[in-house]
Amino acid sequence: MAGPGEFVVDDGTATAKGGMGLWWYSKEKFENATLSLEFKMDDPSYNSGVFVRFPEPGNDPWVAVKEGYEVQISGRGVDDVSTGAIYKLQAAVANPLKPDGEWNKMEIHTLRNEIAVVLNNQLVNVFKTEKGRGDKEGYFGIQNHDDGSPVQFRNITVTPQHPKARLRNLTPRSAETVYELKRNPETKKKKEWFDDADFGPAFIQTWGDFYNDEYRPDAALKGMLLRPDPKAHNLVALYNLETMQVVTATDRGVSLDNTPFGGNHGTQNKVMNLGNPMFNSETGPAWADADGSFEDSRETPGHGNFDHLEFKGYFRHGHRIVLDYTVNGQDLLESVKIGDDNDFVRVLDKSAVEKPELLKAAPSPVKIVEGELKALTEGGPAIYPETFEVTPKIATGDDPFLVDQIPLPPVLKDSPYKNKVRLTDFDFFSDGDRAALCTWDGDVWLLSGLKEFKTLTWKRFAAGLFEPLGLKIVDDVIHLNARDGIWQVIDLNGDDEADHFKVFNYDVVITDNFHEFSFGLETDSEGNFYFAKASPVKPGGRNFDKILKHNGTFLKLTPDGKELTVVATGLRAPGGIGVGPNGELTSGENEGTWQPCCKLNYFTKDERPVFLGTEQARHEVTKDFKEPLCYFPMDVDNSGGQQAWIPDFAKVGLQAGEMLHLSYGQSSVYRVLPQELESGQMQGGVVRLPITLSSSAQRVNFHPEGSMYICGMRGWQTNAASDAGIQRVRYNEGTPLNLPEAMSVKGDKLTLVFDSELDEELATDPESFSIKRWKYMRTPQYGSGQFSIDNPDLEAEANAQKQESKGHKQQDDVEVTAAELGEDGKTIILTIPTLKPAQQMKIDYDLETLDGDVVIGTIYSTIHKN
Structure with a gap:
């Protein structure tokens, strides 16, 4: 038994009690094996x-959670936390749980x-393990989750299987079912929205496939799926770019298992x-280098570009795609098309193939043509002719910020x-009348x-890009940051639809991880x-x-797209970045391993490269951890x-040069109150602007006429009310914000500057302010609790190094002994005898303006030095 609680055994039935604990078989690790058992729940809400x-877990049941795999027993749902699921990693395809109080059989x-789950003689899950996590062998066990979950077990047996056994070799009854799901899973899964979605004739993702009946997870890390016939959705070919x-x-289509579609972690699309490829190529380059070698000579084999191959992008002509690349410096165009027998034919431009013997023989027909492909690179017929008119909803009222809603297509x-x-x-384009917007699903839209701003028109401009989370228009050319590289998306013939997808830089190296x-x-x-690039976290985070x-x-790319350099390391999941007027760089950051909570990173040109905290992503930067401008509690920014x-041209009630921080998780916009120390380190706080959004606050931009636009979507943790949205935010001219606009500390003084004149009686009353402070533990664990600065709990701090501490909450009260109002009527100087560095300070204020307006709010700040 590992952890608290127990299993009470009576007449061959074990009943879970207390927990969370783990009852495990310690005598033997198993490689290929079948675990068979029966379980019973009197209430489907029980958890086990x-x-x-x-x-080996020792006395820590969480080892099994984090480093093994849990087949969930709880509930009748079909999701990643219900019976038959690989917990929090992959939902079951069905849940044939028997009525309450009846015994269920699980294999x-x-x-x-691979892990296959058979529930009551029905295959419900086939899961591919992560590399390095339970992919070869391990122990087996069952869970006692809590006092309210007395799940019962009986007839638990383990049958070792042959070392070379595969799912399709299993006997007796589950073998054919397991193999059939693996061979043709689309017949077993519930149909999802993305099964019918049109992602365009070229759709870039990371793809796995089957080669010689074995699953190949990295068939194409930067993989372009081609669908040349819009009426034959399942007729697809895959290119490795x-x-x-x-x-x-194949003519059996694809399974979109991964984020952002199926939402699974630790697997690929x-x-x-399997069993029916029209053709299937072995892993490796399609073209030999100048010496005739097909070896993988890349810096990291399996990842990145070859020296003798350069992918330059592709052209779209209707649904026909023409790839543009070089081999040993020689330009080459290539395409695939559907042949007379409804198969695929690989088409190469004759004028570009000087040495066809350098092309690796593949079991696919190859056709050499002359001039055919060049004619397809000058702009072709549109495939998204539809336009969608919407009427924006104009906000009115007395609020400082008015948020106009723009309906989506x-x-x-x-x-x-x-x-x-x-x-x-x-x-925004230079004309001020149009904007380009990208989506997580790979589209680009024109608005x-x-x-x-009366009738707005949407039009789909492009599709099929690899999860773009960044867009910048330079000289009226759309530049996109997708997971596989930086692209220019160009309309060649003026029909408001992209014909040329041009690689601006393709040097970024990626893995198949869902979180990258x-x-x-x-x-x-x-x-x-x-x-900025995220780190590839394991499923569960x-x-x-x-x-x-x-x-x-954090990466810098020269204006010509030629040189890519690293300017900061140690990021986990930055969410968004910023570039200041003087070249200062910022990013958000998400709580996780080595990141105690969310924060606002800030560094200058002179400091590059900096290390921002995640040790596994330190790379070769040997500098000390660069402290952020400000840390955030989870309810401020998660x-x-x-x-x-x-x-300068913005008309949003804020001063030119002020800095904003957006919270995707809290759908909020914060005014940043920075203070620069003599060392150059930035510290300070944030205060929330009174802006209510219908979407997450993911990206912001300023229209030439002065208003502020904000867009966002819901893809991971956020409190956003809608799946997506874009809003225009206008300042309600003449309406005071009544907010702090600056903050600084020195010695025992904390100075706050407000943007309105304040009532003296309240401003000079120390009781108008309530301050708390605490610190975090930066450790190898996920996140951090809140720890006392004034009265350190050394035992709790030591435990935080070894196990997660998010449940620990100890804050210090900070006394304000005096408050002074400056001559401008806006500046308040607080005297705090115990003022000291604190990773987190929460400053609540309750004031009034001279006009009698209530001024109540909170500043969340970080003090590195006073």
């Missing part, structure tokens, strides 16, 4: 689970790197070619594309009519581009998968967005 493939097969290889083709069943419109970033987001795209005054050189970094500085 069966753990497989975990390392769990752990074969090679790093190896320039036609990987496979799959081309369903139709989505899902009401859309001709059957897709979602989950907006992630946007920018026009912004000058008059690429955030933001901003420019500095010299034209350099900046964006704790610790990390394999980390490559660009994971967890997932950061973009930072922005107010431009």
Whole structure:
């Protein structure tokens, strides 16, 4: 028994009691094996689970949670926390749980790197393990979850299987079912919205497939799925854009298991070619180098570009896609088309193939043509002719900020594309009448009519990009930051639809991890581009998968797109970035391993490169951890967005040069109150602006006429009211904000400057202020609790190094002994005898203006030095 609680055994039935604990079989680790048992719940809300493939837990049941896999027993739902699910990783496809009080039969097969779950003789889950986590062997056990979950078990047996056994070899009754689901899972799964969605004739994601009947997770890390026939949705071919290889083709379509579609962690989207590929290529480059070698000579084998291959982008002509790349410096165009027998034919331009013997032979027909492909690179017919007119909802009232709602184009069943419109970033064209907006699903939309703002028009401009989370328009050319690289998306023939998808930089190296987001795209005054890459966390968010050189970094790209350099490391999930008027760089950050809570990172040109905290993503930066400008409690910001500085032309009630911080998680916009120390370190706080959004606050931009636009979507943790939205925010001229606009500390004095004149009686009363402070523990654990600064709990601090501490909450009360109002009527100087550095200070104030307006609010701040 590991952890608290027990199992009470009576007449061959074990009943869970207390917990959370783990009853495990300690005598033997199992590799290929089948675990069989029966369980019973008198109430489906009871909670338990069966753990497989975990390392020796000692007395810590959480080892099985974090380093093994839990087959969930709880509830009748079909999701990742209900019976039959691989807990929090992959939902079951069905839940044939018997009525309350009846015994259920469960078989769990752990074969090679796959786990199959059979519930009451029905296969409900086939899960591929993560690399390095329970992918070879481990212990088995069952869970006692809590006092209110007396789940019962009986007839628990383990049957070792042959070392070479695979799911399709299983006997007796589950074997054919398991193999059939693996071979053709779309017949077993409930149909989802994304199964009918139109992602365009070219759709870039990370893809797995099957090669020689074995699952191949990294068939194409940067993989372009081609659908040349819009009427044959399941007729697909897959290109690997790093190896320039036609990987496979099938008429059985794909399974979109991963984020942002199926939402699973630790798996990939799959081309369903098992048993029926039209062709299937072995892993490796399609073209030899100048010496005739097909070896993987890359810095990290399996990842990144080859020296002799350069992918330059592609052209779209209707639904026909023409790839543009070079081999050993020679330009080459390539396409696939549907042949006479409804198969795929690989088409190469004759004029570009000087040495066809360098092309690796593949089991696919190859046709050499002359001139055919060049004619398809000059702009082709539109495939998204529809436009959608919407009428914005104009806000009125007495609030300082008025938020005008812009309806989105139709989505899902009401859309001709059957897709979602989950907006992630946007920018304005130079005419001020149009904007380009990108979505998490890979679309780019045009929004026009912004000058008059009466009738607005949406039009789909492009589709199929790899989860773009950054967009910047430079010289009226749309630049996108997608997970696979930076793209220019260009309309060649003036029909408001992209024909040329041009690679601006393709040097970023990626893995197949679901969490490897690429955030933001901003420019500095010299034209350099900046964006940030998340670290590849393991499913569940704790610790990390394999980390490559660009994971967890802040990146700079020269204006010509040629040179990519790292300017900061140690990021986990920055969410959004900012570039200041003097080249200062900022980012949000999300709580997690080595990150005690969310925060606002800030560093200057002279400090680059800096290390921002996540040790696994430190790379070669040896500097000490760079403290942020400010830490945030979870209820202030549990997932950061973009930072922005107010431009000179903005009319939003704030001063030019002020800094904003957006919270995606709390759908809020914060005014930043920075203070620069003599060392150059920034400290300070934030106060929330009175802006109520219908979407998350993910990206912000300023329209030439002075208003502020904010967009966002719901994809991970956020309190957003809607799936997505874009709003225009206007300042209600003449309405006071009544907010702090500056903050500083020195010695025992804390100075606050408000943007309105204050009533002297309340402003000089120390009772008008309530201050608390605390610190966090930066540890290898996930997040941190709140710890006393004044009365340290050394035992709790030591335990925080070894186990998660988020439940620990100890704050210090801070006494204000005097308050003084400055001559301007806006500046308050608080005397705090015990003022000292604090990672977190919460400053509540309850004041009034001279006009009698109530001024109540909270500043959350960080003090590094006073």
